[in-house]
Amino acid sequence: MNDGNQLKKFAGASQYVLDDELAKIVNITMALEMPLLLKGEPGTGKTMLAHAIAEALDMRLIVLNVKSSLKLIDSLYQYDTLTRLNDSRFGDSQRDVSNIEEYIRMGKIGQAFVSDERVVLLIDEIDKADTDFQDDMLDILDQMHFDIIEIDKTVKAKHRPVVIITSNAKKDLSDPFLGRCNFHHIAFPEPDMMKEIVRVHFPDIDKELLDSAVHTLYRLREIKNIEKKPATRELINWIRALKSDPDFKIKDLIKGHVPYLGVLFKKSPDLFIAQKAVGHFRM
């Protein structure tokens, strides 16, 4: 436990409210040097956690946004053949055309490996990628090195990065993938927790507004047949909208009048259903 640098404890950050359970999991994961897979509803702060860890432990954050077209090799390094071809033809660049290494650029995972200090590597929305990508990537993160075949060089991680992987709750990831990481599911916060989260973002918020806004959110979440329920992110944006509207009165909210529904419901069928349901609130 005295290995100071390695076992810096994570205990929340200025913009992030952390529950005990998650704090324990983050600390254990960091100690075991394993990737942490986070699942949960959109807007429960999966991505924010990585930002918070980076901020709290004063580490650099490298974000790999996964897209369906992303290939593993691109996240490791890129060999820019076209630039080299161009340079060899026109010969007007500063680069040495015969040295391939000058045309190798590190991808996000590569950057995390060659970094001189320990970094936080966030791999966001892993479920978007192919299962092959997922498995291969975990191999790399397991072994902490990869080869650049063009120049026959092995890149080894100088410091094991803290790896946070997020996934949309809907889809299953493959078993080998799951086997290699720790897992946590972030549940939707309880109203009290939610109030605390809002307070972090709006330290001077009126208590009445906070109570009724959070109350309204949980009521709205109970509307049936909604595809994408409003979550933390929507609530915070919504409160921001309410606060900036000079005509808004808290009493309206208590009475059941909900303005700016469009901020809370992003899909038009959802918005339609919500509008109808809110009509019933008033009665």
Added chain:
Amino acid sequence: MFTDFFYTLRKVGVPVTPTAFLRLHKALSMGLINSVDDFYTAARSILVKSERYFDLYDQVFAHRFQGVELKEPDELELSDIARSLLEEWLKDPQMLADVLGIDESELGKLSPEELMEYFLERLKEQTEAHHGGSKWIGTGGTAPVGHSGFHPGGMRVGGISRNKSAVKVAMDRRYRDYSQQGPLTQSQMGEALKRLRHMVPVGPKDKVNVRETIYQTVKNAGEIEIVFERRLKDRLKVILAIDNGGWSMEPYVELVQTLFNYARSQFKDLKTFYFHNTIYNHLWEDPQRHYKPLPVNELVRFDSATRFIIVGDASMAPSELMGQNGSIYFGERSGKPSVEGLRFIAKTFPHSSWLNPVPIFEWRYTYTIGVIHEIFPMFPLTLDGLEKAVTHLMRKN
């Protein structure tokens, strides 16, 4: 240490791996875990990899560390046994009336739900009174008809004559009067396979073919000519849902399965599920449609790019498709019409199609074919239809 905790977890169906277990021990030996609370969180994050198992984990944890008893699935088992007994007996209403001690005419007035309830009550009474020794409740060998050994779920409630509407008369399908001759036959297998070969995805042309580029550049007297080629893409995932209930589908079930199994190597993943007539809340992984149900809602967990292919004659009584509890099986009380489930699948998998062995010119005579046709793009199960279906499935959008 904690080995039986590990094995209990496995026993209740949480997929825990030894590696994960060793990792937990590593965490323990590193002094990271100092209390039961710590252990609870750490063990869960290390051992359990899906929130679906969190509840099971909680139960086992409470059992192991707080001595809470694990729940046995008594109630469920009882009604399972009852259902299979009942289904068998319903083939002979006279006997059913006898064993239940009611008049056959009264029996006809009961709704299937009422009948089931009545039956279950009797069953409970009997077990309490005779502790399993009863003549007609026995699950082993004493019952007039065994509850095991016959095709479970495959037995239909059918024997009662058609005008007795009170008991759910799961009649044989009413639309069987189409040609028995299969449009696609074993001998056409090779041809059919060729059609399936087109189910290979192609990426955009954005990969530089270095060899060809050099060749063309040299040919071009040094003027750089970059040649792009198609990027290889991940191979397709395919879900095949086959209607294997009833004799009308029988000639095709094996055929379709063989067909797709031959083509398996070109798919990344091929899953086969079974259903009867139409899809309600579950699909089944086993052909008996009994042991391994997959809730239809779980389909969202699959990749939405998966090609969903349904093979079925789409012919059934309209109520099976449109009714709230349309299923012809007792146990299947979906609460919502099957047509909703089909729409859900079509929405979940934008690339889907329905292959129908019924000849295309007969489609308009069957109401349900028309309804399903509106939900899924439907193609006849012929060489031609297969080709069209493949083209449709491979469309970009």
